[in-house]
Amino acid sequence: MVTTVEGGLAVPAGWAQLVLPIGLVAMALRPRYRALAFAVCAAFVTVVSTGESVQLGLAAAGLVFVSTCEDPARRPWLGWAGGLAGAFGALAVALLDQRGLYEQPIGFVTVGYLLAILFRSWSRGYALTREAGELRGQAAWLEQRTNLARELHDVVGHHVTAMVVQAEAGQFGADPGAALRAIADSGRTALSELDTLVVHLRDPDAAIAVSAPPRLSDVDELLAQPLRQQGVTVRVRLDPEPGLDEIGVLTIYRIAQEALTNIARHAKATTACVELVRIGDRARLRVSDDGIGPPPAPTRGSGLLGMEERVRARGGSWELGRRPGGGTIVQATLPVAKP
Numbered sequence: 001m002v003t004t005v006e007g008g009l010a011v012p013a014g015w016a017q018l019v020l021p022i023g024l025v026a027m028a029l030r031p032r033y034r035a036l037a038f039a040v041c042a043a044f045v046t047v048v049s050t051g052e053s054v055q056l057g058l059a060a061a062g063l064v065f066v067s068t069c070e071d072p073a074r075r076p077w078l079g080w081a082g083g084l085a086g087a088f089g090a091l092a093v094a095l096l097d098q099r100g101l102y103e104q105p106i107g108f109v110t111v112g113y114l115l116a117i118l119f120r121s122w123s124r125g126y127a128l129t130r131e132a133g134e135l136r137g138q139a140a141w142l143e144q145r146t147n148l149a150r151e152l153h154d155v156v157g158h159h160v161t162a163m164v165v166q167a168e169a170g171q172f173g174a175d176p177g178a179a180l181r182a183i184a185d186s187g188r189t190a191l192s193e194l195d196t197l198v199v200h201l202r203d204p205d206a207a208i209a210v211s212a213p214p215r216l217s218d219v220d221e222l223l224a225q226p227l228r229q230q231g232v233t234v235r236v237r238l239d240p241e242p243g244l245d246e247i248g249v250l251t252i253y254r255i256a257q258e259a260l261t262n263i264a265r266h267a268k269a270t271t272a273c274v275e276l277v278r279i280g281d282r283a284r285l286r287v288s289d290d291g292i293g294p295p296p297a298p299t300r301g302s303g304l305l306g307m308e309e310r311v312r313a314r315g316g317s318w319e320l321g322r323r324p325g326g327g328t329i330v331q332a333t334l335p336v337a338k339p
Contacts, residue, residue, distance in 0.1 A: 031070050035072075035076070035079065038066045039078040039079045039081065042060050042067055043086035046060040046083055046086025046089070046108070046109060047087075048090070057107075061083075061108040062112060063082075064080065065112040067116075069116050069120060083108075084109060086109070087109050091106075151193075153306055154257055155190060163187060214250060216253070218253065219253060219274055220236035224260060224274070226260075226261075232272055232289075233272070234271075235272070238274075241278065242277070243281075243283055244334065244336060248283070254306070254307075256287055258306065258307055266291075267289045267292060269289035272289040274286075285332045287329070288330070289323070290323070290326055294328050311332050315334075315335055317332070318331065318332040319331050
C-alpha cells in the first residue's frame with residue numbers, strides 16, 4: 001500500500017506505479033489526448049496527496065504544468081480541471097476523515113497551472129517574434145524583387161523603344177550610319193544599366209541603383225529624343241527648383257520615361273508636352289500628347305503598375321486620363337523634400 005501520512009488516503013501500490021508508464025505512453029499520443037492523459041494523472045496524484053506529502057504535491061504541480069503546456073487549445077483547461085478535481089477530492093477525503101481543511105493541493109495545482117500559462121505565453125511570444133522577423137525578411141525580399149522588376153522594365157523598355165525608333169528612322173533617313181551609331185549607344189547604355197541591376201541578382205543584400213543617377217535635364221536631353229526622331233514635337237518645361245530629393249528626381253524621371261515611351265509606342269501623336277512645376281508643398285509632373293488617347297479600359301501592365309508603385313512609395317498620387325481635345329494625359333504629384 002501507498003499511504004499518506006497521518007492516516008490519509010491509502011491506495012494500492014499498483015495504481016501509483018501506473019502514473020509513470022501512463023505518462024510515457026501518453027508521449028506517443030496526439031497533443032489533445034496527451035494533455036488529457038497528463039490531466040488524469042494530475043488528478044490521481046493530487047487526490048492522494050496531503051498537506052505533508054510535499055513530493056506528491058510537486059508531482060501534481062508538474063503534471064498540471066505538462067498537461068497545460070501540451071494542450072493545443074487556445075485556452076487550456078484540461079490540466080487545470082484535472083488538478084482541481086484531484087485537489088477537491090483530497091479535500092473531501094480530509095473532511096470525511098475529520099482531519100480538517102488544508103489548501104496545499106490546491107496551491108500546488110494553482111502554481112503548476114500559472115507557471116504553464118506563463119511558459120505558454122513566453123513561447124508563443126517568442127514564436128511570434130521569430131515569425132515576424134521571417135515575414136519582415138520575406139517582405140523586404142519581395143520589395144527588392146519588385147524594385148528590380150520595375151527598374152528592369154523601365155531600363156529595357158525605354159532603351160529598346162529608342163533602338164527601334166532609331167532603326168526605323170535609319171531606314172528612311174539620309175544618314176543610316178548615324179542611326180546605327182545611335183542604336184549602338186543606346187545598346188551600350190542598356191547593357192551598362194543591366195549589369196548594374198544584375199549585381200542584385202548575385203547579392204540580394206546589395207542596394208538596387210542605376211549606374212548614373214538621372215538628372216531632370218535628362219528628360220529633355222535623353223528621354224524626348226526618340227520621340228523627336230519620330231517627328232513628334234516635344235516641349236519640355238521643368239521648374240528649376242521643384243524641391244525634390246534624389247529619390248524624388250528618380251521617381252519623376254522614371255514616370256516621365258514610361259509616359260514618353262508609351263507615347264512613342266502607342267499614341268501616334270504629333271506633339272507632346274512634359275511639364276514639372278512646384279505647387280506649394282507638392283511637385284506636379286504632367287505628360288500629355290495629342291494622339292489617339294487611352295483605351296476605355298487601360299490594361300494595367302508593368303508600366304502603369306510601376307508608376308503607381310513609385311508614386312505610392314513616395315506618398316503621392318497619379319492619374320491617367322483623356323486630354324481635352326484628344327490625346328492622353330499622365331499626371332503625378334509628389335510631396336517635396338523636407339528641408
